[in-house]
Amino acid sequence: MNDLEQLVQDAQAAFALALAPADLENAKARYLGKSGSLTEQLKALATLAPDEKKARGALINAAKQQVEAALTLRRQALADAELDAQLKAEALDVTLPGRQRGCGVLHPVSRTMERIEAIFGSMGFDVAEGPEIETDWYSFTALNNPENHPARSMQDTFYVDMKDAEGRWLNLRPHTSPMQVRYARAHAEKHRGCDPMPEIRVIAPGRTYRVDSDATHSPMFHQCEGLWIGENVSFKDLKVVFTDFFRNFFETDDLQLRFRPSFFPFTEPSAEVDIAFSSGPLKGRWLEVAGSGQVHPNVVRNYGLDPDRYIGFAFGMGPDRLTMLRYGVNDLRLFFDGDLRFLSQFK
Numbered sequence: 397m398n399d400l401e402q403l404v405q406d407a408q409a410a411f412a413l414a415l416a417p418a419d420l421e422n423a424k425a426r427y428l429g430k431s432g433s434l435t436e437q438l439k440a441l442a443t444l445a446p447d448e449k450k451a452r453g454a455l456i457n458a459a460k461q462q463v464e465a466a467l468t469l470r471r472q473a474l475a476d477a478e479l480d481a482q483l484k485a486e487a488l489d490v491t492l493p494g495r496q497r498g499c500g501v502l503h504p505v506s507r508t509m510e511r512i513e514a515i516f517g518s519m520g521f522d523v524a525e526g527p528e529i530e531t532d533w534y535s536f537t538a539l540n541n542p543e544n545h546p547a548r549s550m551q552d553t554f555y556v557d558m559k560d561a562e563g564r565w566l567n568l569r570p571h572t573s574p575m576q577v578r579y580a581r582a583h584a585e586k587h588r589g590c591d592p593m594p595e596i597r598v599i600a601p602g603r604t605y606r607v608d609s610d611a612t613h614s615p616m617f618h619q620c621e622g623l624w625i626g627e628n629v630s631f632k633d634l635k636v637v638f639t640d641f642f643r644n645f646f647e648t649d650d651l652q653l654r655f656r657p658s659f660f661p662f663t664e665p666s667a668e669v670d671i672a673f674s675s676g677p678l679k680g681r682w683l684e685v686a687g688s689g690q691v692h693p694n695v696v697r698n699y700g701l702d703p704d705r706y707i708g709f710a711f712g713m714g715p716d717r718l719t720m721l722r723y724g725v726n727d728l729r730l731f732f733d734g735d736l737r738f739l740s741q742f743k
């Protein structure tokens with residue numbers, strides 16, 4: 397083997413030993429670099445006689461080509477290996493299930509609201525919404541609860557030191573009862589001249605506010621008001637509507653209702669409504685679910701109607717309480733903390 401063949405063989409071996417592109421480039425420098433062994437060979441040509449130069453030059457060039465070819469091959473091999481490794485590292489298992497986009501759900505209280513609206517809707521009740529910032533007149537006075545009367549503390553709310561454009565004091569409504577008056581007045585106005593006036597049948601769900609906070613009371617909570625006024629609407633109708641509603645809502649006929657005498661300024665007589673299940677974990681326990689009563693004549697007058705002619709009942713129930721009972725939740729505050737661990741259980 398002559399020196400050039402030896403050199404080619406050494407170069408090939410060195411390239412094969414290079415395991416990374418940087419090693420390969422170092423090896424290349426040793427043969428083809430400025431002072432690489434092949435380059436030195438070419439420089440040495442200068443010392444030869446012209447005829448020797450030609451033959452030797454051809455041999456060196458042939459050797460150089462072989463070295464370059466080996467280099468190209470090894471470069472390619474290293475690049476392929478690198479790509480292989482990268483592909484392996486980034487391997488994608490296309491058989492894995494796709495990443496799912498999280499899907500939100502209705503808040504449990506919203507679900508209850510929708511249920512209440514659907515059930516009362518099926519009984520011919522309209523659904524109305526009203527302002528959460530309410531005037532003193534609608535929150536109390538119009539509901540037969542005079543200024544400075546101690547009965548106002550039954551629905552103690554947050555008062556703001558602020559009046560509306562017409563100089564009326566404002567508060568965060570402590571109940572949805574103002575909606576009785578707002579809706580009935582608009583209804584009476586709309587049907588002025590109709591004799592008799594079409595019946596008022598409405599529910600008004602929404603947020604309400606009180607100065608209360610513990611496991612069963614929250615400063616912000618929900619109520620749903622109900623009102624049915626006509627020429628001949630009685631407590632008996634209230635009983636039928638409620639019985640129907642609660643059996644539908646809880647999807648059971650195994651449920652009893654009790655009207656317990658009570659007091660509200662806006663109704664006379666007034667009753668607290670309790671329900672009891674005949675089976676299940678709450679079996680036999682009376683649970684308060686609503687306030688109700690026959691609308692007081694003074695309130696009917698504030699509707700803009702003649703209390704000697706129009707009569708009916710109103711009620712206010714607590715959708716939060718109903719949600720707790722329906723889903724077996726024991727702390728009201730869970731509904732308003734926004735904790736996803738709780739809320740996502742309602743998927």
Ligand code: DAH
Pocket residue numbers: 551570571572573621622660662663686687688689690709710711712713
């Ligand atoms: N507004 C009452 C409250 O928040 C509940 C209520 C009782 C509403 C009797 C009514 C009613 O419409 O007739 O405590």
